[in-house]
Amino acid sequence: MALKRLQDMALFALVAESGSFTAAAQRAGLPKSSVSQRISQLEQAVGLRLLNRTTRQLNLTFAGERYLIHCQEMMQASERADLAIERLRDKPGGRLRITSPAGIGATLLARCNAEFQLRYPDVTLEVSVSDDMRDLVQEGFDVALRTGKPQDSSLIGRRVGLCQRLLVASASYLAQNPAITHPQQLATHRCIAHRAWKEWLLRRGEEYHRWLLPSVHLTDNLLYARECALSDAGITLLPRFLTEAPMAKGELVQVLPEWEAEGNELWLVYPGRKLNSPALARFIDFAQHSAVFRAFYR
Numbered sequence: 001m002a003l004k005r006l007q008d009m010a011l012f013a014l015v016a017e018s019g020s021f022t023a024a025a026q027r028a029g030l031p032k033s034s035v036s037q038r039i040s041q042l043e044q045a046v047g048l049r050l051l052n053r054t055t056r057q058l059n060l061t062f063a064g065e066r067y068l069i070h071c072q073e074m075m076q077a078s079e080r081a082d083l084a085i086e087r088l089r090d091k092p093g094g095r096l097r098i099t100s101p102a103g104i105g106a107t108l109l110a111r112c113n114a115e116f117q118l119r120y121p122d123v124t125l126e127v128s129v130s131d132d133m134r135d136l137v138q139e140g141f142d143v144a145l146r147t148g149k150p151q152d153s154s155l156i157g158r159r160v161g162l163c164q165r166l167l168v169a170s171a172s173y174l175a176q177n178p179a180i181t182h183p184q185q186l187a188t189h190r191c192i193a194h195r196a197w198k199e200w201l202l203r204r205g206e207e208y209h210r211w212l213l214p215s216v217h218l219t220d221n222l223l224y225a226r227e228c229a230l231s232d233a234g235i236t237l238l239p240r241f242l243t244e245a246p247m248a249k250g251e252l253v254q255v256l257p258e259w260e261a262e263g264n265e266l267w268l269v270y271p272g273r274k275l276n277s278p279a280l281a282r283f284i285d286f287a288q289h290s291a292v293f294r295a296f297y298r
Contacts (some may be wrong), residue, residue: 006074008042012050012070015039016060018138027140061151079277092278093122099136100145103222104266106127108241109145111290116283123279131220136271142280143270147196150269156177158284160266161297166243167255169235173251176232183209184258192217192225198239202259202288226252239264241296266297 014033015024020155025032043050050064058070071104075272100109108131113125126133127140136155150157174180177189183202193200195218202209217234218224227237246252268284287293 001265005042008038008045009071010075010078011035011038012109013068013075014043015051015058016064016068016071018140020058020138023138029112038108052214082278083220091122092120092282093124094277094279095124095126096143096277096279097126097141098143098145098283099128099130099134099141101147101222102129103239103242104145104147104277106223108292108296112290114288115290115292119286120279124237125260135271139240142277143224143268143283145260147264147268149265150267152269154271156272158268158288160288160293162263162265163296163298164240165237165261165264166240167202167235167237167259167261168243168247168252168254169229170232170251171253173232173234174247174255180255183211183256186211186235190217192219192228192234192236194218194222194225194237195220197237201262202256203262204259212213237261239296266293 011024011028013026015021018024018027021032021035021039025035039051046063046067048063048067049061050067052059052061098109098113105127109127109129112128115121117125124244126151129145134141136142145160145256146157149159173190178185180189182188186200191213193213197213199213200211202211217228219228222242226238226242226246228234229236229238230251243252243254247254268287270280271283
């Protein structure tokens with residue numbers, strides 16, 4: 001079989017996984033027109049249509065579904081060959097693409113990655129720090145840090161641990177506003193909330209208080225919420241790793257310390273076949289056991 005046919009089979013698998021010529025072209029580093037042309041040439045070579053094309057989406061034909069299985073097997077064989085060589089060298093390399101929420105990415109992940117690269121200097125890291133939910137397969141990410149157990153059954157999740165969350169505010173804000181001794185009084189205070197958390201659940205022994213958040217001051221970024229609290233804007237709920245330093249300096253004070261807030265789980269999430277990458281396998285193991293994460297996630 002000609003080398004070009006093998007390359008076109010790999011490109012077809014990339015298009016099928018990405019769901020569009022545009023996304024596949026970006027991942028392959030090729031013009032969209034070249035990708036479309038090469039898939040058409042592949043269809044001519046095999047004598048059957050592999051994709052149904054519309055202006056909105058691509059769908060595999062029955063022949064395309066059958067052909068994709070063999071193309072993926074070819075790709076997996078290639079990845080296994082690379083893995084065998086990497087294991088012989090015991091020195092993983094290549095590029096590792098990671099996406100993470102901003103709060104974790106700009107703090108814990110940055111520290112973890114600094115240590116990871118000292119141990120594995122041949123691995124190139126490309127990190128997206130954003131609270132947007134990125135599509136791992138379509139955008140070509142190897143692994144994501146996610147808060148909460150993953151719901152997508154096509155992805156594999158490894159639990160890192162559970163992090164305590166604290167209600168905090170600046171000492172100045174608390175001094176200028178009515179004292180707060182019970183969660184019911186949160187309704188009389190200014191609060192800054194992450195829009196992904198529809199409620200704050202607090203517990204004291206057997207007593208629970210569930211407060212549905214009003215849409216007064218919402219954000220999709222915990223670093224923003226922390227900065228607001230530091231600027232005397234109100235009370236916010238943050239994971240402990242974002243509160244430790246400002247609390248040690250007296251810049252933030254814990255509110256209702258006798259009430260325990262619901263914890264925040266952290267997971268490493270990745271497409272199943274990506275674990276063939278030695279760099280990813282090493283990163284997952286490294287992050288799960290990293291002292292940086294273990295200090296806050298149990």
